[in-house]
Amino acid sequence: MREPAAPTDEGSDSASDFEFDVVPDTDQSFENALAKARAGDRLTVDDGIELITTGTDAPGIDPIRKEQVLEAADRRRAEVVGDEVTFVANLNNNVTTACNTGCLFCNFKNTAHQFEADYDGEHAGFTKPPAESRAVVEDALDMGIYEVTSVSGLHPAFALNEEHREILATYDAPAKEVDYKPPTVYETDPGTYVEQMRAMSVGGVHLHSMTPEEAQHARRGTDWSYEEVYRELKAAGLASAPGTAAEILVEEVRDVICPGKIGTEEWVAAMEGAVAAGLDVTSTMMYGHVENAAHRIEHLKVIRDLQDRTGGITEFVPLSFVHENTPLYENGVVDGGASDAEDELVVAVARLFLDNVENIQSSWVKFGNAKALKLLNCGANDFMGTILSEEITTRAGGSFGEFRSFDDYVEMISAIGRTPVERSTDYRTVRRIDIDDRPHGPRLGPRADGTPMLDGQSPAGSDPAPADD
Ligand code: SF4
Structure with missing residues (x-):
């Protein structure tokens, strides 16, 4: 009690x-x-x-x-999973930071009017047209990545496809009613979601993208179902969807930290739509802000129920709130994030409560090396990915998001007596790595040949990536 x-x-x-x-x-x-x-x-x-x-x-x-x-x-x-610790060779490629949603825990976005062609102020955001996204992925493929993860702001010019743009344009006041402005208003056209998927799903890479929030943006102002939307994205190259934008799946918490975002019911409907369309999904929880312990467990229950119904969730990713530089912190709503003890217990209880989700991730981007390693002894078995670039976390004040080489992975995991294993995004293909079998480069990606990836820094030209996965 x-x-x-x-x-x-x-x-x-x-x-x-x-x-x-x-x-x-x-x-x-x-x-x-x-x-x-x-x-x-x-x-x-x-x-x-x-x-x-x-x-x-x-x-x-x-x-x-x-x-x-x-x-x-x-x-x-x-x-459940033995002594193996998995990780994936991946790249984060975020398309745009333009977003009007205004989540109070987020410092990744820039309000979209700053991206308009006639805006004469400065901002640090970016939008990549599809050709630029493709070039970033192409470069990373040559370095051996298996997966590209892409999570972006909800740019008002984004639409699923040309038909969606036409529908959005029929509204009397599209900017107000459906957060839509035509691409001609902006300095850079982000293209459509379908065009971005086609651009990034190049050379056999696994494309992991389109969160429930993005899927809702890709159907706003229409009566299209999530399944239809995800089917079209899948046809354009999408291979799995991140279960980010979940934060805490309890309305009274969402009302405080992200009132502009979709609610729990909508989030669940989107995930079900993705699975119905034949995609694997992941699941997440962002904790350590205004929520209490009961909210955390209610959230886990939503995930467990979803998995009972769909069986499509490949992993659970606990995301400890990085509070610096966020409106929640700057406005004095929170005065810090979760403690070490809370982080350990979240991972442990997730392992015990989510009896139908095999893989629990320890995120070195959020926790740093020492703590992330400790969490591998608290119930976690996955150590995320190389992440050739990282932006959302670093912009929010986190200092760990950059790049993790295979050598680092192998040494760190071996040092705690566990077995390093390269994995595919869906965990169905795995490769145990022998510490004496050098070099320790990736081998599962379509162009991976065991050559080590860059050591310790993001490669020039590849752009940062999202925090939620
Ligand atoms: S969390 Fe996502 S939806 Fe919310 S403000 Fe940031 S970029 Fe926009």
């Missing part, structure tokens, strides 16, 4: 500033919840809350109970 809205520990605790209806108050005991977790029983929301809060009535996390939860999760990880 736990006091309503009590802090989860000394780290992020702006949650107590809000009068939320969903609070971490249960009739379960920590001991019962832990016993169920150890036995491999399916956990209830109350079980999850007990585990993630370590069940204490007083504010703060009990360090002994925390270790018990981490140990149970680590054991479960070993049972």
Whole structure:
């Protein structure tokens, strides 16, 4: 049992500033919840809350109970996926930072009017036409990438295809009603989503793109279903969709941090549409801002239910909120992010609660090396990707997003006694890497031949990438 809205520990605790209806108050005991977790029983929301809060009535996390939860999760990880730690050779290519959605945790975007041809101020954003996106991916293919991830702002000129542009243009006040302005208004035309997919799905690369929020933008102002939209994107080269834009899938939290974004129901509908169209999807949770422990578990429940219905989720990615330079922090709504203990417990409880999702990611972009390695012993088994460029996280004040070489991966993973494994995006193709078998370059990408990728920095010409995956 736990006091309503009590802090989860000394780290992020702006949650107590809000009068939320969903609070971490249960009739379960920590001991019962832990016993169920150890036995491999399916956990209830109350079980999850007990585990993630370590069940204490007083504010703060009990360090002994925390270790018990981490140990149970680590054991479960070993049972489910063994000792392998996977990673993928990938590139992030974001098409545009133009966005009017105004999420309060985001410092990636620039308001779209700054991109208009007659705007005479300065801004640090960018828009890449399809040909530029293609060139970035082409270069990275030669370096051995398997996957390109692309997550972008919701540029008002973006539409699914030419037909969509025509529909949007029929509105009386398209800018107001459907956030649409024709490409001629802007200095750079982003093309359509279909054109961007065609451009980036070059040379056999796996294209991972179109979040639920982007899919909604690609159907705004129409009655098209998510499945139809994803089918068209798939025909243009899309291979899987990131389950980002999830943040916390509880409305009262979304109302505070991203009131302009789609709601939980819409997010779930988009993911179901993607799976119905034959795409794999990932899942995420961005935590450590205004939410409390109960919101985190309710979010995991949404993911678990979605997976029960679809079976299409390949991994769960916990994203610890990077607060610096975000409106939430600058306006004093939050005074920091999650603590180390909270991060560990989120990973561990995700492993225990999500009994139908095999892979749990530890994100070195969000956590830095030491902590990301620690999280591999708290239930995580995936160590994300090389990420030839990273922008959203670095612009938000994070300092870890750049590039991770295969050598680094192999050495770090071997140093904690685990087996480094190169993987495909969908985890269906894997290659165990022998530390003595040099060079440690990628081999699964369409042009990968084992040659090491660049060491320690982003290659010239390739542009930064998104934080949410
Ligand atoms: S999180 Fe995405 S939708 Fe929200 S403001 Fe940033 S770029 Fe726009």
